[in-house]
Amino acid sequence: MKNYKNQYNLKLYKPLFSIVIIIIQLIFSLKDYYELQEWRKANPELDSLINLVIHYDTLFIFVLLIGIYEMLTKPSLNKKLIRLILVFIVFGYHFSGLIPIKDFKYGIYNTAWFLGFSAFVLILVKITKYLIEKITSRKLK
Template sequence: MKRLIKLIAKYIFLILSVVLHVITFFSYLDYLKVLEQIEQDNIPIDIMFGGWTIALSFMIIALYELIVKSKYFKLLIRIFLVLLFIGAILKNVIPIDDFDAGVENTSAFSGFITLILFLIYGLKKIYEKRRMPAAKLSRWSRLK
């Protein structure tokens, strides 16, 4: 039981990401119903669904949180993810002008920055891997 709790605690933000994806999918189904009604009424309006931004950004940040080693940076990311999750859930309830757009823009910007951090992390790992054989050779040559 203790192992299960540790596993859930480690992957809680990925679980919350799945919850956000399910909520976004149901709001997309509502969007399709509204779009169908608009087409039946011949109203010349072009609307787009932009709800996937928060869910995808949340998932990207949650994945980055898993690879971060620093305890304090991980805590900062977790606090930000909790605030982003609460904002995503309550974006239609909070009576602030353009609050939903603010939440979407914040999550999109954060997701983009996280993608850059992923790229830096990946390039660093590739660079370390390529340098490894040379380091092994120098160690062996010192022993002889």
């Protein structure tokens, strides 16, 4: 009988970087939320007339998903690329006013949306592989 070593583990690999980026995004999102609440208090008559597009809540979720996937990824070139993308998303979105490209902010948001969804699917694949490995290793014992 073969000795099956658990190939698929859900170990976190150097999660400090992603935790810091997620906390920074959380701070930016909370800042945007409180600024919106202050604006609503100052302009109650405009609040019902203007349809506001709010991205800070979903952007946080996307950064969280990408960060979790980065934590689950073994140290490699892909991990460095994911870290670079996380930094570009967080700081690119919040400092998009400094970049003279029309709708740059929404391009960053759409990129974060796509990568967040992709990270969610990849996390589910990792969890599924881990569960299948656990079930098959129990059956072999």
